[in-house]
Amino acid sequence: MTAALQVSLYGLVMLASGMLSFAEGTAFPNAFTIPMALLALFLTERWKLFHLRVRWANVLGLAAFCLAGWELSSGLIEARLLSLAHLLVYLTWIVLFMSKTSRTYWNLCLLSVLHVAIGAVLTSAGGFGLMCVLFLFASVWTLTIFTVIRARQRYVAEDDVLFAALQESSARGKPSRSETAGTFPWNQRSRPISTVQIDPRRNWLSLPFVSGVFANVMFSAVIGMLFFVFTPRIWIGNFSAFGEAPDLPLRALQSGFADEVQLGDIGQILEGTNTVLEVRLFEQKTNQPVDIVAHAVEQGFDEPLFRGSVLGEYENGKWRIGSLGRNTEQRNVLSIPFENCVRQEIRMEPMDSGIVFAMPQHLGGVLEHRLPHLSERRVTKVLYRDQGISGRERLQYKIYSEKPLPEYDVPFPRATTGNLIYRNEFEYYRVLPAGLERLKTLAQQIAEPTEAPNSNPTEKARRILHHLRDSGEYGYSLNMSVDDPSIDAVEDFLFNRKQGHCEYFGSALGLMLRAVGIPARLVSGFKGGDLNTSTGYYVVQGRHAHVWVEAFLENRWRVIDATPAGRSDSVKSLAAKKGVFGKLAEIFANIWSHNIVGLSFNDQSSNLYEPLKELGTTVWRNLQANIESLLNGKTAEGGSSWRPYQLIVVALFALAISLLAGMLLFAARSKLKTGVRSPWLVSLMNFLSWLLPKESLSNNGDGWRSRWSRWWLSLLQQLRGEPAEQRLRVEFYERFLRLLRTAGLEPHPAQTAREFLMTSQTEWSERLAADDSSRLPMEIVAQFYRVRFGGESLSPDEQRLIESQLGQLEQQCRVRNRRR
Template sequence: MAGAEGGRVVNSYLVYRASFYLMMTVATTALCADPTDDRGGWFLPPVVAAAGLAAFLTVDRKPEWSLPSGLATLLGVGSLGLLYAEYTMDETQAIRCLGHWLISLQLIKYFLPKRIEDDWVLFMVGLMQVLIGAVINVGDQVGIWLFLWAVLAVWVLGQFFLQREARRFLAPAGTVANARAPLEPLEEDPYRSLFDAPYFWATARVLALTLGLGFFVFLLLPRQQGVTRSRFGPTTAKHLTGFEEEVELGQLGEILENDTAVMTVEFTDGDKIPTRPPAEPLWRGATLNTYEKGRWRRQNYRSQRTLASYRGRSANRRPALRQLIKLEANDSPTLFGIRPFVGIESAYRLGQGPQLNPVDGTLYRNEARGPYDYEIVSELDPDLPQLSEDPPSDDRIKNVLLEIPDDIRAALEPIARPVVAAHPGDGPEAVRARAKALEAYLLDPGVFAYSLEMRQVDASLDPVVDFLVNRKEGHCEYFASALAMLLRSAGIPSRMINGFKGGDWNDFTQTMTVRQKHAHSWVEAYLGRDKEGRARWLSLDPTPGNEREKSIAQIGGLASHFRGVTDLFRYVWVFYILGYDSNRQAKLYSPVRELFKEIREGYGIIWKWGSETFSKLFDFQSFRSLISFRGFVVSFLVLSLVVALFRGAVWLFKRLLALWRGPIDDLQGSSGVLFYRRLVQLLADYDLKRAPAETQGEFAHRAFRFLSGREDGAREVAALPEKVVEAFYQVRFGHRELATETLEDLEKSLDLLEARLSEPAPG
């Protein structure tokens, strides 16, 4: 930054070029922001940054060090081969391949001389990378890089304009700047005093205004209803451990220490009024039925049934809880929601929307890749039966829900028998009591403890038996597996559920972000059929809650302390950028509409009062009634209004006349301005010209330093430029007339300056 005389000076061209390379690096980062979809793209931003630094130190300072044009052409043609090779490796990633090809062209362009047109080409290449990144990437990090690129783009365009105008201004008289000449540092930087605090403050205001107006226009653009986050073709999605067809016991622990977001949820009631969720909601996911040798398996067949859309509250409908879910990209077909579901709504076409498996109550989607947006409507009572789920047949109860290996049955029956002995009977309530007793047995903190460590004391035993008999500590998957086996050993049909429990609630956005660390396993016990023949399932969670919450709170490191702020940015990106549709637009505008409605009603009341008041005020029964105090007030108001209208008409006429005549430079013949112009002409004869970004005062100060450094008589008149500029300021901005003595003094001073500058240099 250039400050006072003798301070450090920053070359404006080098600032422009460094900013340009930084902008291009951010554009490449926006393209490669999602590493799960671009496995080999993580190294491209560092390569682009290194190439920009190399070009900054070589070609941009010495254009003769650039690549030969023939070699550059050969490399450009060769990049087409790389494009084709990458496309043949994965034809579903055509747009991403195009983005990578643009990066290769960008790198070639870096090491060529850069004219004004070349910088425009590079800028458009960066813009294309940003647009491609916005289409193919949906992670919340993409929004941050897009914002940074927009800020840098506005800054770089401003610097580009200054560099272009400087070359036009400094072109020799009677010529124009050579547009085909490479951009390189000027011999004398015209913007040495540019980078100061006022300049950066003004730039910040322009950035804020530009980005604010852009975002405002984005919010105002008409939106379609039910916009969903989609991608170009299939994508490589994040793997969601614990929701495969076969899950090894303990495998869920892999994601319990992962802070990655799985979904973001908004909650409303049945009438779509925002509300808070229940404490620690269970997000039901995959149903696991068969256990053998430390592995749980899902059923090997899938049927589907579509739930009807929720019709809202009616006289015979119970209160409901809506969950608007933005599911991040993952490779599992499983969908999540709070059970029991009574309705599903989505913007996907028939066959692509959420489906319910009536056999095991699992929600799923047909396409297990990419992000997914849907809305679940749930009953508030978790003990109510699930609609559209078929009761298990006797054969399924016997061979699936009560199936338990013989060695495990032999080990667990002695444990379960004394626990359930106090609750005999065959009815649903007796079954419930026995199931609750087994759950309470595992919740005893004096016997069992929560831990993420997965060690086995006796490798010869089944992991569930080893957990119950020896280890007696583990995470939720061990507790749920143990309860499911205990229930089956006691003759109670059961199944294990993998899903999520709770989430990070954000008071700023009124949303919940569910992360992988919230993964959870619990058990559903079958109680039989209700009076209407529907299946009754009881959810049981045997995992110690307090110890689990402490473990979750420790995951995330330093970033967890700023979770409220980061989730706020994530909410804006997911709900108001990627998922911004007509419904959300209407929700955003509703307070504004209500405000305008109240304003209109208020003005209506004022207008009604005013019209009634004026009608009474001007209601004169006869001419004699006009001669009164009320008549005097009315006459005064009417005459005042006529005078105001006349003066307004005169002012408007003068303004229109001035516009018709065109601008008149009333300072053209002013003495102060003429003296300043003479000063500029005198100094220009000695190659001392005012730069485009330089004020008259800064120019006068530079002239003072120039004249003070001469060895001739010019030192005597070094202060004259500042004296003339001061008079110019008084006339131009102070609108003052100079005294006759001042005019004569200025004329003598300029004559003396001209004489001193005309003297030959000594020696």
């Protein structure tokens, strides 16, 4: 058992360290605990070759605190938490190589739990959730073995006392310890003790033991899940010891949508396959689902677009929101749903900016949050969450948008619902930075050819779009190399590389439109996604990040996308290839991420609290209706039922019976001392003591009280589902106890069978030694434990043997009593 505990505990430590390493995403120092644990298991535990003395352990512990303090001094938010995680790792290394006591084992278990707790803060991946399930089983298994060993150690001293008494008997001519030791069941391969009892012929780690641990794991998981589900997700305040929301993973942030974007930054996002958005569409009036791809096509897009930040100023390869996008008034959008609109239900992963993504042409929206209001800038129409919401929170919100409206002879779809723009704002989006003369010349040559010098803005935009997207001169690539760093990055793209991703195509289009006098701005967001058939959500990942242009044409802001079709092929090639196990892992990851880690109070209200409330209300109303119908003398079908006075009589009679039964139960089970009981209570208890069935009478005599007791106990045992063999314990063990009582040996009520046997072994060993029956009590107790606690059945031969031995013992007692 000790070896099993050591292997289990060290395995638990290695699993917890692996989970922390998985959550942090680095091997050092967390993963190094695994080889350290294996080394300590053999050197310190099994081979006893090396262990740390307390003095050196204290020195190393002080060094661990100093190292963790140095990591903490870096000042980064994540480093503060990781310094604590690394401190736990260093302390675990120290404890692994120390001499182990029960307290040390407990400390290792505690350190393992802390490893998992910190890992849960660092990640919300489904793989970590699967590891948590494994950790639950491993921890329950380890603690069960640990409890069994602790219970066994408590009774080692009792065995020593028993053997010492037998040694004294050997000195007086009785059997020696070596002769009798093998007869003790608890001295064999496994020992029956008062807290743990199994068949001596079995190993400790048997199939029933393993199945029992598995059952405990399942019950623990169910009970823990009930507490988890029913505990309201209500947060008070916005306090965090680390300066951010403490309830969400630190490594779940999506970057790249800040106030400033450098050309090439989005390339890092395009290679990611992490989920960013999950979207569903519904008809608000009918609540019927809407196909998101078909809805996008009706809007005029080839794929769904999710609008994010709007960038209005460009300089030296960097786009900024600019003064107009930052300083214009910010107002709350309407949170009341419109009747004739499309409802977007969106789940957004933590973002490091306050932007809220949505499909174009929104009318209003609301967050499912304690701070539910959304706001927008008047000019850019960018949606923002409340500033009190941390960037590390996973958000769920609803956006109400226009249904697609038909437009004729307009090549570019609408981007926003508003079209109000002032002259200064109009000019702001026409500003072309200095140093882009080659770009300006190229734009004018393409937009205003000699054969069409007086083209309208829409025709100019169409020609520039065709040149960048459809001419075949430019290609899509994630390669961000620069051919000529001495010139602007956009001009290097237009005249040298002619290869780039959406940032370069969008930047070139926006600046070329400005060069011919068309107001234009750059928009970053996401384009496309994949339908998850298991959840019904349209899943948008990092690889779907995209940049396009909004140009002011036909008195509206309209979407123009110059990125070639090769972008779609590139995005598809970045998708993870998933087999059957990959799809199962994805389903588990979705359940873990959204139903466990991302469980919100709104989810609890809609899926749990409200249905339970409705169920309770319905049951209560039905009960009231049934009671009212009974009191009115009517059945549910309208026929005649009991009269009111009959119901009152029945209710009073039931109440009287209940009160009498309660008084009898209290009187029969009262623990008050006899001296403080009232006379009537003492008389009532004496009467009940004589009347109520007793287990001691069930095997003594054929009177009506004995028969009544046997019938009552048999009924209770059948209701409990006890087998007939288990009820045999009354027929041989109680018979054995009566024999001991005749000899003046009475067990204490708090004593177990083995404890009573040990405390009285001197008396019964002396009395039974002369009859060569000294081993009989031990055999009876062993059989009693087999039947009573082991759930085994006695064979017919064993039953006959016990009956014969007890009969001989009774005969010997009667003969001895006559001689006296």
